[in-house]
Amino acid sequence: MPKDNTDGLNATRRETYVRWNRDLVRYGDTDRQGHVNNAVFSAFLDTGRVPLFFDPDRPLAPEGTTFVVAGLTIDFRAEITWPGQVDIGTAIKRIGNSSVTVIQGLFTGDICAAVAETTVVLIDNATRRPLPFPQSTRDGLAAMSYRPTGRSQG
């Protein structure tokens, strides 16, 4: 995934991302190896996605629908340690009919600690089945597309 540069996507670079969130590393996020536990990386990724998908000022899910995660791939690149904070970059990689691929990077300073791709699906609250995106959702997602950065640095 990080090598997916054919369309100018460099997931390990900050310039790629259009939305930023910051989370504080908690002491309780660490495990006996002295670093932040891998499952907490998933929670950091959630911290970055939720403001994008459930922004009360710009709701993307129509009434009676919600977004669920269908797939998640994380490439762990560096350890995160306490104390510190993590910058979470998020952008849209691909928009399908009822699902969208999100690209994310976790950064501590200049270090990219992880990159991740998540498949998020719009579902009907009652039937729990996928629903095609309305145009407003599609437009809102497209406005957060990743920024191509040209050639890979690596």
Add this chain to the structure above:
Amino acid sequence: MTVEGLAYTSRDTYARWTRDVIRYADTDRQGHVNNAVFSTFLETGRVDILYNPEMPLAPEGAAWVIARLALDFRAELRWPGAVDIGTAVKKVGNSSVTLVQGLFDGDVCAATAETVIVLMDEATRKSRPFPDYTRNTLMSLACHAAAT
């Protein structure tokens, strides 16, 4: 060693089983278990193999780290309940091992996952080749290929 022909959603694939109880606090506002908790359930299954005190796999001065996680969500998990975590070894490399896992709620496979785990020297933080006993034990936990 690589095992082909795997049916990740079948309980028969897995060599080792661990059970975790779903906590009330694992749920989010959508009423289901939050996606990040699936990663924790997978870890519960992995550490049962990787750090089992009765079957130590990591030599002194070495530790296991995760390099990659690919997780497919197939069904929602809900409180109250328990989750059965199946784990098995798919591929044993020189200093890394690929594990396959399934999360089951009764007969329902809620998620499948592949993780790449690396044996790391705790001093240098670099990868370190498996000793023979680590390799042999990992191979004994190979997943069961489905009959074709």
